[in-house]
Amino acid sequence: xxxxxxxxxxxxxxxxxxxxxxxxxxxxxxxxxxxxxxxxxxxxxxxxxxxxxxxxxxxxxxxxxxxxxxxxxxxxxxxxxxxxxxxxxxxxxxxxxxxxxxxxxxxxxxxxxxxx
Amino acid sequence: xxxxxxxxxxxxxxxxxxxxxxxxxxxxxxxxxxxxxxxxxxxxxxxxxxxxxxxxxxxxxxxxxxxxxxxxxxxxxxxxxxxxxxxxxxxxxxxxxxxxxxxxxxxxxxxxxxxxx
Numbered sequence: 462x463x464x465x466x467x468x469x470x471x472x473x474x475x476x477x478x479x480x481x482x483x484x485x486x487x488x489x490x491x492x493x494x495x496x497x498x499x500x501x502x503x504x505x506x507x508x509x510x511x512x513x514x515x516x517x518x519x520x521x522x523x524x525x526x527x528x529x530x531x532x533x534x535x536x537x538x539x540x541x542x543x544x545x546x547x548x549x550x551x552x553x554x555x556x557x558x559x560x561x562x563x564x565x566x567x568x569x570x571x572x573x574x575x576x577x
Numbered sequence: 578x579x580x581x582x583x584x585x586x587x588x589x590x591x592x593x594x595x596x597x598x599x600x601x602x603x604x605x606x607x608x609x610x611x612x613x614x615x616x617x618x619x620x621x622x623x624x625x626x627x628x629x630x631x632x633x634x635x636x637x638x639x640x641x642x643x644x645x646x647x648x649x650x651x652x653x654x655x656x657x658x659x660x661x662x663x664x665x666x667x668x669x670x671x672x673x674x675x676x677x678x679x680x681x682x683x684x685x686x687x688x689x690x691x692x693x694x
Contacts, residue, residue, distance in 0.1 A: 463620065492679035504621070504684040511679035551620050557679050564609070564668075566682055568620025 464488045467552050467569035475577050476542060482572045484535040484552030490567070493535040495527060496551040498571070504551065510535060511557065542576045549573050581665045586689040595652040597688050599665030602646040608669045610641060611682070612650045614661040621664065621684070624650065655692045662687040 465486045474480050484493065495507040509517035510529040524546075526538040535552055549571045556562055582600040589595040601610065612624040625632055625639045627648070632639045638651040652659055664687040668680070 463622075465620075494681050496681075496684075503686050506681040506683065509679055509681050516679055517681065549618070553620070553681075555679075563623075563626065564611075565623040565626075566613075566621070568622070571618070571620050573618075 463567045463569065465552060465554055465567050465569035467550075467572050469572060470570065471573045471575075473575045473577065474539065474542065476544070478542075479538070479540040481539065482537040482550055482552075482574075484537075484554075484569055486533055486554045486567070488554060488556075488567060490554035490556045491532050492555050492557050493529060493532070494553040494566070495535065495537055496553065496568075498549040498551060499545075500548075508537075539574070542574075544576050547574055547576045581667055581685055583663070583665055583685065583688045585686065586691065588691050588693055589652075589655050591657060591692050591694050592654055595655040595659065595690060595692070597650040597652075597663050597665075597690060598647065599650070600647045601665070601667045604645050604667050605669065608667045610639065610645075610648050611666045611668060612637070612639065613664045613666065613682075613684075614659075615664070615687070616658075616661040624663075655690075657692050657694060660690060660692045662689050 468483045492511045494509050496504045498504045507521045508527045513529050524541050528536040551571045552569045553566045555566045609626050609628050611626040613621040615621040624636050627639045641648045664684050666682050
């Protein structure tokens, strides 16, 4: 248990569906991240939010739409996805700043997405 | 952030020490070495980090060479539950992030450590 909760853990959707992934942390962290992990590939950083503001978008297609309503919640809205978007989507969070901060990223268990 | 090189896979017998090497020959003076691991189908888990001194915690030890161009993660008594992919990452942002930055970590392919019974 890392303190970062992702729902749903598994999702199957068709290419015309609209769905959302949710990430929640109550660790007092201010930075939140979405990563994608496709089969046999390294983790790819998708989006970074710091104090609710998006600070990084790594050329992610617009069919992935992130939302960060507050520092504890992060969503990834999905629409008109392709089968190659099937992957494990991981959320992470951490605190920035402070002299004793280790910079450690806390990851959730991930949401396994299958696009048919 | 400096590039790292790790062997793609390693085997280790249960109960023995697992020594995972990482090469980071282009590391600069303000870059830290971080280790994470990912057990199958779970999110990565932080293990340890260091700048230039050797570090030890309840999970592992980190040995950094004097020239800082390579490091070794040591799991002193490996168990079957230590089977995972281990990532060595070098990043320039100090842990305290005095600038308030929130840069994400860049993961490579890591080393798949298999603990044999």
